Amino acid sequence: MKKIRLITDGSCLGNPGRGGWAAILRYDHHNKEMWGSAPHTTNNRMELTAAIEGLRGLRERCEVEVVTDSEYVKNGITLWIHGWKRKNWMTAARKPVLNQDLWQELDELSARHQTTWTWTKGHATHADNNRCDELAVRAAKEQSSGTKP
Numbered sequence: 383m384k385k386i387r388l389i390t391d392g393s394c395l396g397n398p399g400r401g402g403w404a405a406i407l408r409y410d411h412h413n414k415e416m417w418g419s420a421p422h423t424t425n426n427r428m429e430l431t432a433a434i435e436g437l438r439g440l441r442e443r444c445e446v447e448v449v450t451d452s453e454y455v456k457n458g459i460t461l462w463i464h465g466w467k468r469k470n471w472m473t474a475a476r477k478p479v480l481n482q483d484l485w486q487e488l489d490e491l492s493a494r495h496q497t498t499w500t501w502t503k504g505h506a507t508h509a510d511n512n513r514c515d516e517l518a519v520r521a522a523k524e525q526s527s528g529t530k531p
Contacts, residue, residue, distance in 0.1 A: 383496065384409055388436040389449045391504070391514035392428025393522045401428040402521030404514040405436030414439065417517040418527035428518065429455050430484040437491040445496045451504030451511055459488055460499050 387408040394401045401423035407414045416435055420428070429452040440446070450456055463485060466472070471479045479485060502508045505515065521527065 384442070384444045386440065386444045386446045387449065387510075388433070388446055389508075389510040389514050390429070390432035390436055390455075391451060391511060391518045392425055392430070392432050393515065393518035394423060394425035394428055395519075395522050398422055398424050400522045400525060401425070402518040402523070403428040403432035403435065404517035404521065405432050405439070406510050406514055407436060407439055408510070413531075415513070415517060415530040416528070417521040419521040419525045421525060426452075426454055427481055427484060428522075430481055430488055432514070432518070433459075434484060434488050434491060437488070437495065437497075440495065443495055447498050447500055448492075449500045449502055449508070449511065451502050451508075451515075453501060455488075456499045456501045458485060459492060463489060 389406045392401065392403045401420045402417065404417040416439060418435065429450065433448055433450065433455055466479045471482050473479055502511050504511060
């Protein structure tokens with residue numbers, strides 16, 4: 383099984399506001415950068431979208447380490463989601479889970495792979511996380527999308 387590293391980040395100019403997301407897929411000596419945007423969104427939606435789009439970019443079942451600087455994404459997919467599903471997508475406060483559509487999609491895509499989730503401090507020394515931040519901010523500003531091998 384291929385071992386992939388997926389690094390993700392999201393950005394929002396205003397919250398809500400113009401958003402951008404970015405993902406980098408690394409396998410051996412290969413890497414692929416992806417990014418996209420939304421005209422009116424939140425930072426959390428862009429963080430989730432980055433992980434979703436990165437996992438969507440995989441063509442076969444892989445062992446994937448997802449690296450994110452979002453504790454919301456990491457804790458949501460590894461801890462909170464189990465309770466949300468048991469409670470029919472309601473929080474402990476009996477309110478609907480925010481971004482349920484994206485959480486369900488992320489859960490489905492993550493289950494297709496052997497996935498582990500790693501948190502890294504944002505805007506620090508992780509070069510790929512910094513590159514994702516740069517791409518996500520640019521996508522938010524320019525409202526652009528694309529890929530680069």
